[in-house]
Amino acid sequence: MRKHLITLLVLLVSLTVSAQEATKQAASGPNSFTNPIIPGGYPDPSICRVDDSFYIVNSSFEYFPGLPIHKSKDLVNWELIGYGLHRAEQCSDEVNLVDVQSDGGIHAPTIRYKNGTFFIITTNVYLNEDSKTTDFVNFIITAKNPEGPWSDPHVLKGAPGIDPDIFFDDDGKVWYVGTHTPDNPNYEGEGEIWLQEIDIDHWKLTGERYYLWRGACGGVWVEGPHMYKKDGRYYLMVAEGGTSFNHAVMIAVSDAITGPFISNERNPILTTRHLSYDHWVHSTGHADLIDLKDGRWYMVALGIRGDEDRGSNMGRETHLVPVQWEREPFWWKEVKYEWPVVAPLTGRVERTSPVPFKGTSQKRELSFTDNFDGPDLNLQWNFRRVPFNDVYSLKESEGHLRLFLKPEVIRERGRANLMGFRQTESDFSYSVRMSFKPRSPNSEAGISLFQKDNNYFTLTVIKQNNRHVIRLILAEPDKEPQILAQQDLPDYKGEITLSVQSQYSTYSFYYSIDGSEFKLLETTNSNHILSKKYTGAYLGVYATSNGAKTKDHADFDWVNYQGFEKQ
Numbered sequence: 001m002r003k004h005l006i007t008l009l010v011l012l013v014s015l016t017v018s019a020q021e022a023t024k025q026a027a028s029g030p031n032s033f034t035n036p037i038i039p040g041g042y043p044d045p046s047i048c049r050v051d052d053s054f055y056i057v058n059s060s061f062e063y064f065p066g067l068p069i070h071k072s073k074d075l076v077n078w079e080l081i082g083y084g085l086h087r088a089e090q091c092s093d094e095v096n097l098v099d100v101q102s103d104g105g106i107h108a109p110t111i112r113y114k115n116g117t118f119f120i121i122t123t124n125v126y127l128n129e130d131s132k133t134t135d136f137v138n139f140i141i142t143a144k145n146p147e148g149p150w151s152d153p154h155v156l157k158g159a160p161g162i163d164p165d166i167f168f169d170d171d172g173k174v175w176y177v178g179t180h181t182p183d184n185p186n187y188e189g190e191g192e193i194w195l196q197e198i199d200i201d202h203w204k205l206t207g208e209r210y211y212l213w214r215g216a217c218g219g220v221w222v223e224g225p226h227m228y229k230k231d232g233r234y235y236l237m238v239a240e241g242g243t244s245f246n247h248a249v250m251i252a253v254s255d256a257i258t259g260p261f262i263s264n265e266r267n268p269i270l271t272t273r274h275l276s277y278d279h280w281v282h283s284t285g286h287a288d289l290i291d292l293k294d295g296r297w298y299m300v301a302l303g304i305r306g307d308e309d310r311g312s313n314m315g316r317e318t319h320l321v322p323v324q325w326e327r328e329p330f331w332w333k334e335v336k337y338e339w340p341v342v343a344p345l346t347g348r349v350e351r352t353s354p355v356p357f358k359g360t361s362q363k364r365e366l367s368f369t370d371n372f373d374g375p376d377l378n379l380q381w382n383f384r385r386v387p388f389n390d391v392y393s394l395k396e397s398e399g400h401l402r403l404f405l406k407p408e409v410i411r412e413r414g415r416a417n418l419m420g421f422r423q424t425e426s427d428f429s430y431s432v433r434m435s436f437k438p439r440s441p442n443s444e445a446g447i448s449l450f451q452k453d454n455n456y457f458t459l460t461v462i463k464q465n466n467r468h469v470i471r472l473i474l475a476e477p478d479k480e481p482q483i484l485a486q487q488d489l490p491d492y493k494g495e496i497t498l499s500v501q502s503q504y505s506t507y508s509f510y511y512s513i514d515g516s517e518f519k520l521l522e523t524t525n526s527n528h529i530l531s532k533k534y535t536g537a538y539l540g541v542y543a544t545s546n547g548a549k550t551k552d553h554a555d556f557d558w559v560n561y562q563g564f565e566k567q
Contacts, residue, residue, distance in 0.1 A: 030355075030358075030359055030360065030361050031354060031355060031358070032352050032353065032354055032355060032362075033076040033320070033352070033353060033354075033355050033360070033362040034351060034352055034362060034364060034565075035281070035303075035319040035320060035349060035350065035351055035352075035353070036303065036305075036317035036318055036319045037075070037076055037078060037300075037318055037319060037320045037362075038056065038058075038070060038078050038317065038318040039314065039317055039364065039365075039366065039424040039425065039563070040314055040317060040422030040423060040424045040536055041314055041315040041316065041317070041422050041423075041531070041535050041536020041537070041538075042056075042058040042068065042070075042316075042317055042318045042422070042536075043058060043059050043286070043302045043315065043316035043317070043318075043534065043535075044058055044059040044107070044108040044109070044163075044224065044286050044302060044316070045057075045058055045286075045287075045288060045300040045301070045302060045318040046058075046108075046109055046110045046111045046226075046288045046300075047111070047288050047289075047290045047300045048111050048112050048113050048118075048290070049113075049290055049291070049292070049293075050113045052073060052293070053071060053072070053073060054071070054072045054073070054075055054290065055069060055070070055071055055072075055111055055113075055118070055146050056069070056070045056072075056078065056111070056300060056318065057069050057070075057084065057109045057110075057111040057120055058070075058109070058318065059106055059107055059108055059109065059122075059534070060083075060085075060105065060106045060382075061103060061104065061105040061106055061107070061534050061535050062097065062100050062101070062102060062103070062104055062105040062384060062385055062535075063105070063382045063383065063384060063385075063535070064085065064088075064091060064097050064382065064383050064384075064385055064386045064387070065083035065085055065086045065382065066083060066084065066085035066091065066097060066105065066106045067083055067084030067085050067106060067109055067120060067122065067141075068080060068082075068083055069081055069082050069083060069084060069111070069146050069147075071146065074355070074356065074357050074360045075298060075320055075355075075356045075357070076320065076355055076356070076360060076362040077360070077362055077363055080379050080380065081146060081147045081379075082146065082147040082148045082379065083148070083150075083379075084109070084120045084122075084141050084143075084148075084150045085097070085106070085141070085150070086148055086149070086150065087149075088386050088389075089152065090141070090150070090152055090153060091386050092386065094124075094137050094139070094153065094155050095124045095137055095139060095153045095155075096124065096126050097124070097385055097386050098385060098386045098415070099385065099413045099414075099415070100124075100125075100126055100127075100385060100413070101126070101127045101412070101413055102412060102413075102452050102453055102454075103452075103533050103534050103535070104124075104125045104126055104127055105124060105125060105126075106122055106123070106124055107122065107123045107124075107125055107162045107163060108122065108123065108162060108163035108223065108224050108286065109121065109122035110122070110164065110165045110166055110226065110288075112166055112167075112168065114168045116144060117142050117143070117144060118142065118143045118144070118145075118146050119140055119141075119142055119166055120140065120141050120142075120150070121138070121139070121140045121164045121165065121166040121176075122138070122139065122164065123136055123137065123138050123139075123161075123162040123163060123164060124136075124137040124139070125137075125162065129413075136159075136160060136161060136162060137153075137155055138155070138156050138159040138161075138162075138164050138176075138178070139153035139154055139155045139156060140153070140154045140156065140166065140203065141153055141154070142154075154203035155203075156176065156198070156203065156204065156205055157204065157205070158205055159176065159178055159196075159205060160178070160180040161178045161179035161180035161181075161191075161194075162179055162223060163178075163179055163223045163224045163225065163239075164176055164177065164178045164179075164225075165177035165178075165225050165226050165227055166198070167227040167257075169229070169257065170229070173197055174197065174198045174200050175195055175196070175197055175198065175227065175257065176195065176196050176197070176198050176205060177193065177194075177195055177212075177225045177226070177227050177236070178193070178194050178195075178196075178225070179191050179192070179193060179194070179222060179223050179224075179225060180192055180194060182211070182214070187220075189220045189221050189242075190214065190219050190220065190222075191214065191215065191219060191220075191221055191222030191223060192211055192212075192213070192214045192219075192222065193211075193212045193213045193214070193222060193225045193236065193238060194209055194210065194211050194212060195209070195210040195211075195212055195257065195258065195259075196208070196209045196210070210258045210259060212236060212254075212258075212259050212261050213236055213238070213252050213259070213261045213263075215238060215240045215250055216240065216250040216251075216252070216263045216264065216267035216268065217240060217241070217248065217250065217267060217268060218240075218241075219240065220240065220241055220242065220246075221239075221240060221241060221242045221243075222238050222239070222240050222250075223238065223239050223240075223286075224238060224239035224285075224286045224287075225237070225238045226238075226287075226288050226289070227257070228289060230325075230338070231338065232255075233253055233254065233255060233337075233338075234253065234254045234255070234256065234257045234261075235251055235252070235253050235340075236251065236252045236253075236254070236261050237249060237250070237251045237287065237288075237289065238250050238251075239285045239286040239287070240268070240285075241268075241271075241273070241285070243283060243285075243286075243316070243533070243534070244283055245272065245273070245277060245282055245283055246271075246273055247271065247272075247283040247284060247285035247286070247302075248267075248268035248270065248271035248273060248284075248285050249268055249269050249270040249271065249284075249285050249286075249287045249299075249301065249342070250263070250264070250267045250268050250269070251263075251264050251267065251269055251339065251340065252264060253337050253339075262337070264337075264339050266339065269339070269340060269341070269342045270284055270285065270287060270299070270301060270321065270342040270343070270348075270349075271284060271285065272284050272303075272348065272349075275348065277306075277310055278306060278310065279306065279348075280305065280306060280351055281303040281304065281305055281306065281319070281349050281351070282303065282304055282306055282310070283302070283303060283304045283316070284301050284302065284303040284319065284348070284349050285301060285302060285303075286301065286302045287299050287300060287301035287302075287342075288300055288301075289323060289340065292356070296322075296356070297322075297323040297324070297325065297340065298320060298321065298322055298323055298356060299320070299321045299322075299323050299340075299342055300318055300319065300320055300321075301318075301319050301321060301349065302316040302317065302318060302319070303316070303317060303319045303349050304316055304317070304531070305317065305426075307426040307566060308426060308505060308526060308527045308530060309527050309530060311530045311531060312426055312530065312531065312536075313423050313426060313451070313526070313529055313530055313531060313536060313537035314422070314423055314424065314425070314426070314531065314536040314537065315531030315534070315535055315536030315537070316531070316534070316536070317536070319349045320353070320356075321342055321343045321349055321350075321353075322342075322343060322344065322353065322354075322356075323340045323341065323342050323343075323344075324340070324341045324344040325338050325339065325340055325341070326338065326339060326341050326344075327339075364565075365424075366424050366425055366562065366563035366564070366565065367561060367562045367563065368380055368421055368559070368560075368561040369558065369559070369560045369561070370401075370558065370559050371399065371557070371558045372394055372399060372400055372401045372556065372557075372558070373399055374394070375394065376394070377392070377394065377401075378421075380421040380422070381419050381420070381421055381540075382419065382420060382421065382422075382538065383415075383418070383419050384415070384416070384418055384450075384453070385413075385414075385415050386415070387415060387417075387419070388406065388415060388417075390404055391403065391404065391406070391417050391419075392404070392417075392419070396553075396555075397555045399557070400435070400555040400556060400557055401541070401555070401556040402553050402554070402555050402556075403417050403419075403445065403541060403542075403543040403553060403554045403555075403556070404417065404543070404552075404553050405417070405438075405440075405443055405444075405445065405543045405544060405545040405550050405552040405553060405554070406543075406544065406545060407544070407545050407546070407547045407548060407549060408544060409544050409546060409547070410448075410450070410453055410456060410458075410475070410542070410544075411453055412453045412454065413453070414453065416542065416544060417542065417543045417544060418448060418450065418540060418541075418542045419540050419541060420448065420450060420538030420539050420540020420541070421538060421539060421540065421561070422536055422537075422538055423449075423536060423537040423538065423539055423563070424563040425563030425564055425565060425566070426502065426505075426526065426566060427502050427503050427563070427564040427565075427566060428500075428501075428502045428539075428561060428562060428563045428564060429499070429500075429501050429502075429560075429561070429562045429564075430447070430449075430499065430500045430501075430502075430539050430559075430560070430561045431497060431498070431499040431500075431559070431560050432446075432447050432497065432498050432499075432541060432556060432558070432559045432560075433495070433496075433497050433515065433556065433557040433558050434446065434447075434461075434495070434496055434497075434498065434541075434554055434555070434556050434557070435494055435495050435554070435555040435556075435557065436461055436494060436496070436554040436555070437494040438461075438462075438463040438468075438550075438552045439463075439550070439551075439552055440463070440545060440548060440550040440551075440552050441463055441464065441465075441466075441548075442462065442463065442464065442545065442546040442547075442548060443462070443463050443544075443545050443546075443548075443550055443552040444460045444461070444462040444463075444542075444543065444544050444545070444546060445460055445461060445541075445542065445543040445544075445554035446458060446459050446460030446461055446470075446498055446541070446542060446543075446554075447459050447460070447498045447500070447539070447540065447541055447542065448538075448539075448540050448541065448542040449500065449507075449529055449537060449538070449539055449540075450529065450537065450538050450540065451529040451530070451531065451532070451535070451536075451537045451538075452477075452532070452535075454475055454476070454477050454478075455475060455476055455477055455528075455529050455532070456474075456475050456529060457472065457473065457474055457475075457500075457507075457509075457524075457528070457529065458471075458472070458473045458542055459471075459472050459498050459500070459509050459511075459521070460473075460542065461489065461492070461496060467488055467489075468488070468489040468492040469486055469487065469488055469489065470486070470487050470489055470496075470511055470521060471483060471485070471486045472484045472485045472486070472509055472521055472522050474524070474528055476528060477532070484522050484524065485509070485521050485522035487521065489513070491513050492513060493513070495513070495515075496511055496512070496513060497511065497512040497515050497518075498510075498511055499511070499512070499518065500539075502526050503564075505525060505526050505527065506523055506524070506525065506526055507523065507524045507525070507526045507528075508520060508522075508523045509521045509522050509523070509524075539561060541554075541556055541559070
């Protein structure tokens, strides 16, 4: 016991030092900001400006609420203000987030503003279990206030592919810019961008469909299109090369929105293809452009930090890059096009850059504390899929989050009583105080670090054979979940603090009965829940009755998370 306490004290001292350093770093100086501007699993950013305010929406895949929306006045400090999909009724019919598969769900939205209304257009990808076919449901939601409420989905029939864009032209026409696999593709993964007018009054595609472009550098996995108009010309920007190390941003130009589009000879305009796999951030791409009131331009793009094994638990995050438009200098060209030059001084996403607006101080939100004192659940909390109606309560026990135990366990396409918030840094401290007095056998509650239905940790108290046991389980893809550590809790009286400390690529799992003396249960490598594809890791709470019906519940007094920036 003494050894475990000494170990914890040493760790807490080191984390205190790290926290002090993190605080210094998190409050950037008045002249610089640190990427990512929105840390945690916020991929596929799309941005719009309304007067002096900026809004970003991100992909959310199988999570609910979906389509997180952030607001900023300065492009570097962002506040989560709501979600486009925030009601269960929006997500139970054609836009199905009830039993959607892992890595399905909401893909690559676009947010735009026109005449007092916000528009989000996006795709829900749903795999039909019976037929093994996939439905690509493209839809639009609208709101007068980006904080909500947002409308029910307006599904656009006959729209194939993913990642749609909505473009409002000067002549009043509204256009859908989409992706699809062309007939008779030249190779696997070849994509094509198509265009068709939208009848906004009736929410349907109308008129002729135009096929615009298959990308610039091979056209592999052309997706994420965005259309812009500058100085009378149309610019079509796309993501290309997949979502890994070859991810890139390409752009083309045309005098007419229907084409033909001419590829920029200097494509890609943003990528890490030319950098080491060990660069601090890689796979940059899937971007959107924004113009400022003073005529300057910026780009938001996803990127993956290389903290652990050339990846990170946070997955794909939102970064900010300056953009400068330059005209081609070639004297022999009859038409000298103007092109956006991304990060004109370095050509890459930098960890630290000058702030867009002088005098701005960035304050990165790397911590999250919830004492459950309010009437509503904090916006940071997400569920894997639309939860059951009676999963939790903030009223049953004042100042606590009550999770009701249900038979469901964590499984593919399931709706377990599992909720969490996004991990923002590889190094962190996460602690939870729980009151849990189970009466039924196999009742279980505690915390979870989760990436997918088949990739997670659970650190829980479970009642077995009239004994209380603390148990650490690891689930990894293509493996049966395994018990990493398990101990009886002879002194357990119904109160426990569970804690995970991440440092030096190691997770250390602790518990404390009295809230002051901590015991080390187990240590593991921290790369077990690395982002494998689309989403980042979450830290949360979990409760289950493991198949039985029960009236048991777990009350959580508080959760405390602090992320620490790596050097």
